[in-house]
Structures are given as structure tokens and as C-alpha cells.
Amino acid sequence: MSKTILYARVSTADQTLDHQKVQAEAAGFEIDEVIADHGVSGVSTMLRDRPEGKRLFDKLRHGDTLVVRWVDRLGRNYQDITDTIRHFMRQGVVVQTVINGLTFDGATRDPMQEAVRDALIAFMAASAQAQDEANKEAQKAGIEAARQVKSKYRGKKPSYDRETLGVVVDMLGNGSGASEISKVTGLTRQTVLRIKKDTAGAEEALRKWGL
Known part of the structure; x- marks a missing residue:
């Protein structure tokens, strides 16, 4: 019997597992099981290397559905995301996202549909990595701005000790x-x-x- 598994990655304190599950159910998904990783980076840690993420490769079978809030829950590394989705499609697993309602299915054999699907996978994976890089740049800019404000507040550094x-x-x-x-x-x-x-x-x- 096929099942629907929600994979959630909770990397920061302001993200919650319950929120991702409620969001999926509100979108119409009937979740049979939830697998989640807590406090794990989607950039430096590949899905196969996460404590719970690696269980997906053992549990998912042909006909199952893997649900994620968005592809960034699988990771924020382009290669990891594309490899993961394609692996599951080859296994006959359907990957669906809550946001935008995207479906990645390996059942099609039409070359045009495959081309469109693969291009979409690549685009979404690239977007996830680009968003992470943009967040890092914004964080760096914020830190620098805070440093400058702090320096301005402190005034000029004394020439004496x-x-x-x-x-x-x-x-x-x-x-x-x-x-x-x-x-x-x-x-x-x-x-x-x-x-x-x-x-x-x-x-x-x-x-x-x-x-």
C-alpha cells in the first residue's frame, strides 16, 4: 500500500515542525508519516547525511509520495536537490511541494514533458541555492551595518591607552x-x-x- 511521507527540515528556532505539517494538510495532503531533521543546515549537510533524511532513501517505495513544504527543505545545494529528486523519481516516488503545488513524477516518457520537468527541477534547485546565498549576503551586510553603527556610537578610537x-x-x-x-x-x-x-x-x- 502506497503512503505519503512529509519530510520537514527545521533549521532555525523560528521554524516549527507543526507549522509545516499543518500547512501540508491545509493544502489537501493526507500525511501518513512525518520525518524531520532539526537544527540541520540544508547547505553543508546533504540529505543522505542527515540523521532522519537518510531514512527517506530506505522507507520510500514505488508508488509513494514525498511531500515537502518547498524544495529548500530537501536542501539548498543545487546538486544535492537535483540528484535527490531524480533519484526518487527513478524509484517511482512522486515528489510534491506544498508551496506552488509542484509535482515531480518520473512516470512520463514523453521527451518534451521530461525536458520541461527537468528544467523546472533545475530552476527550483537553483532558486533554493540562490536564495540561501542572498540570505547570507544580507546577513553579512546587516552585520557590517551594525558594526559601523556601533563604531559610530563609540566614536573615534582613542590614541591613548x-x-x-x-x-x-x-x-x-x-x-x-x-x-x-x-x-x-x-x-x-x-x-x-x-x-x-x-x-x-x-x-x-x-x-x-x-x-
Whole structure:
């Protein structure tokens, strides 16, 4: 007797297995069994290498249906996705997606239909990998933007360390002039004067930079 298996991959905390199952049932699928991998990357870990994903290759038989929310649940690597779908089609397994309602079936022998089907598989697999790469670029851009904002908030990095600041403060307390302190510490005269004007601010600048 043929069965319908939902494969779910939950890679982040904001994704849930229940959501993927409910979504599939709402689309009209009658799920006989759910197989899921948690906290597994679809980029670096091939389906065959995942703890639960590899079970699909043992469980699915001719006439069965494999349901996934979208092809990115199978993976985000072009080669892995295309190899996986074609493998299951050769085994007589129908692969269906909840999103867009796509069906990949190896039963057809018409060359034009095969060409269209294979082109669609390639396109969807490429889209999954491209989306992952776009997400990574957006993440990198966000990290860089946050770093720049943080740097802007911290202000310019101090040209002195805590030990040098201590020397400046001590010499100022002893009545030394800015020019003399500049020669001793190697700081510019303007920096010494800024420290003299706002010693607390100079301390805070060191704190912000973790110095």
C-alpha cells in the first residue's frame, strides 16, 4: 500500500515542525508519516547525511509520495536537490511541494514533458541555492551595518591607552603643561588638552572601546 511521507527540515528556532505539517494538510495532503531533521543546515549537510533524511532513501517505495513544504527543505545545494529528486523519481516516488503545488513524477516518457520537468527541477534547485546565498549576503551586510553603527556610537578610537591616560592625569595634577606632557607621552598637544578639558569623557572613550 502506497503512503505519503512529509519530510520537514527545521533549521532555525523560528521554524516549527507543526507549522509545516499543518500547512501540508491545509493544502489537501493526507500525511501518513512525518520525518524531520532539526537544527540541520540544508547547505553543508546533504540529505543522505542527515540523521532522519537518510531514512527517506530506505522507507520510500514505488508508488509513494514525498511531500515537502518547498524544495529548500530537501536542501539548498543545487546538486544535492537535483540528484535527490531524480533519484526518487527513478524509484517511482512522486515528489510534491506544498508551496506552488509542484509535482515531480518520473512516470512520463514523453521527451518534451521530461525536458520541461527537468528544467523546472533545475530552476527550483537553483532558486533554493540562490536564495540561501542572498540570505547570507544580507546577513553579512546587516552585520557590517551594525558594526559601523556601533563604531559610530563609540566614536573615534582613542590614541591613548589607560596607562597613558593615567600619566597625563598625574602630570596635569602636578601642574605640567600640555607641551611637556605631549613630549613625555607621545600624544599630540590637542589630545592632551582634550583630556584636560574632559577627563571623564576620556575615561568613557576607553571604556566604550574596551581599552
